[in-house]
Amino acid sequence: MTAEHLPAVDGSSGTSEVAGDPFHARLMKVQMGPSHPATHGTVQFTLTLDGETVVDADVKIGYLHRGFEKMAEVCTYNQVLPYTDRLNYVSPLCNNVGYAMAVEKALGIEVTPRCQWIRMIISELSRISDHLTCLGAGALELGGFTPFLYAIQGREEIWQVCEEVTGARLTHSYTRVGGLRRDLPKGFEGLYAHAKSEVNRLLVDVDKLLTRNRIFYDRMADVGAISIEDALDYGWTGPCLRSTGSDYDVRTHMPYMFYDQVDFDVPVGTTGDNYDRYLCRLEEIRQSFRIVDQCLEMMEPGPVDVDDWTVVLPPKEDVYNSIEGMIAHFKNIMEGVKVPAGEVYSYTEAGNGELGFYLVSDGSGRPWRVKVRPPCFAAMQALRPLVVGGLLADIIPTFDTINMIGGEIDR
Amino acid sequence: MSEAVVAAIVERFPDAVVSTHSWRGDDTVVVERGALVEIGTYLKHDPEMDFKLPVDVCGVDYLGKREPRFEVVYHFASITQRHRIRLKVQVEEDPSECWVPTLTGVWRGVNWFEREVWDMYGVRFEGHPKLERILLYEEFEGHALRKDYPQRAYQPLMPMPTLPRER
Structure with a gap:
């Protein structure tokens, strides 16, 4: 941090020397970030401090802006997909x-049941890795290095499964318009069962190290609290909103895929402070395992792609052996999937909350406009009221439990 | 989304509604910008509407497709009523007319979203408390998501800012 003494903002001239200011009554301006060891994510806070109390905070984002929405306008619909991996890079599958x-939704097609079950499974696995990262990083930034290692080891187990399924550890690009890259690999149940038991074992350790830890509790409880009305007004969704007591979850309020057929609980908090946000995420990990268990039980064998070559690529034997297959493949790759002209807003529950995509199509194979509604973008704008009036050190846990992801907020 | 919401807006603000349409289950109302704040207040505070959650604000550039050139698109959701609505305001390209009233007085959560529309499209939000660029930097020239902004454009280099030293 670089400190810079500024004139006092209380109306006095502020030109007094330090000697004439024995009580250090002047306000101090402190730059925190954009690359600060205690914040994961590139974000800049310009803080005005009165001693250790935060008087004002200016939050500046945009350091990871890559022009996702501009690039999406020159790509075909399937070419946009790898870019979406880089939005929330701790839960790319969501x-x-x-x-x-x-x-x-814009095409007006429905994918096959097996595809929807698999999409539910991978979304929940991604949510688990997202929450584990958030919990672990939060502990780390408060000085708890051991729970961080446990959580990251748990994430590693999940990523092993994702790697077997998709072939990549981080940038999966697993879905396709109208289907999936491929079906689940053989022996997926065994892999998942192993990862689940490992994560559950590690989660018990994390839980025991943190939840009733005096230091952790005192740093988290009653810090960064927000009321349910304020949270809604700021556009909060996801675990952050549920920690305030609202039960809003896209999976239960507007069920998509087969979320209305599985049985799971939506954990809600009461006070909306950092500790509640921590507890909500902890419980959501367990609920996600419940969902995956049920999905594996209920899903049945079948195709994962829709039976329409104008949307999905034909099988390779058709591409090489039939003229129809080759033309369909060529048109799909070169021109892209033709989406009828119109506009849709589609939203799902991602790791951080409601992830929305607003698409405008002009009838060609490339989107006219893709707008991402990143959940932490809305949450981050409430960071200023959450930290003003608190202590400088409390910015760290509040910033962590909001779980800003640079790739998602800056796009 | 809900057709009842569209009907209620049309009934209550007949002069302000330009057009309505529904596609793929999304209901859209195109409104005059003069009535935007009034409609927003009604949507948020009327118990039957109860749109407490500001979901998204974004801009769209229809250069060469339709007139007027820009649209500002709002999405709102109600958690209690479980319905959604999309409002759209059409905005002219002419710099003196390229503005819409801000909704920050109704929902605090549209603040950053409106800044992003200003940043990317250059649509001003009259009355916004802090209308500054948010994803790009202050010295950036132009508005990046306009269709006439090239995909590969170079921005002029700017001098390294010098930080004031501590005395």
Whole structure:
């Protein structure tokens, strides 16, 4: 941090030397970030401090802006998909699913039941890795290095499964418009069962190390509290909103895929402080495992792609052996999936809350406009009221439990 | 989304509604910008509407497709009523007319979203408390998501800012 003494903002001249200011009554301006070891994510706070109390905070985002929406306008619909991996890079599969669903809504098609079950499974696995990262990083930034390692090891187990399924550890690009890259690999149940038992074992350790830890509790409880009305007014969704007591979850309020057929609980908090946000995420990990268990039980074998070559690529044997298959493949790759002209807003529950895609199509194979509604963008604008009046050190846990993801907020 | 919401807006603000349409289950009302704040207040505070959640604000550039050139698109959701609505305001390209009234007085959560529309499209939000660029930097020239802004454009280099030193 670089400190810079500024004139006092209380109306006095503020030119007094330090000697004439024995009580250090002047306000101090402190730059925190954009690259600060205690904040994960590139974000800049310009803080005005009165001693250790935050008087004002200016939050500046945009350091990870990559022009996702501009690039999407020159890509075909399927070419946009790899970019969505980089939005929320701790739960890329949620973004893949959300984007594919948006295009399918504009196309007016419904994907096969097996595809929907698999999409639910991978979304929940992604949510678990998202929450584990958030919990672990939060502990780390408060000085708890051990729970961080446990949580990251748990995430590693999940990523092993994702790697087997998609072939990539981080940038999965697993969904396609109208289907999936491929079916689940053989032996997926065994892999998942192993990861689940490992994560559950580690989660018990994390839980025991943190939840009733005096230091952790005192740092988290009653810090960064927000009321349910304020949270809604700021556009909060996801675990952050549920920690205030609202039960709004896209999966239960506007069920998509087969979320209305599985049985799971939506954990809600009471006070909306950091501790509640922590507890909500902890419980959501367990609920996600419940959902995946049920999905594996209920899903049945079948195709994962829709039976329409104008949307999905034909099988390779058709591409090489029939003229229809080759033309369909060529048109799909070169021109893209033709989406009828119109506009849709499609939303799913991602790791951080409601992830929306607003698509405008002009009838060609490339989107006219893709707008992402990142959940933490709305949450971050409430950071200023949450930290003003508190202590400087309390910015760290509040910033963590809001779980800003640079790739998602800056796009 | 809900057709009842569209009907209620049309009934209550007949002069302000330009057009309505529904596609793929999304209901849209195109409104005059003069009545935007009034409609927003009604949507948020009327118990039957109860749109407490501001979901999204974004701009769209229809250069060469239709007149007027820009649209500002609002999405709102009601958690209690479980319905959604999309409002759209059409905006002229002419810089003196390229504005819409801000809704920050109704929902605090549209603040950053409106800043992003200003940043990317150059649509001003009259009355916004802090209308500054948000994803790009202050020295950026032009508005990046306008269709006439090239995909690969170079921005002029700017001098390194010098930080004031501590005395």
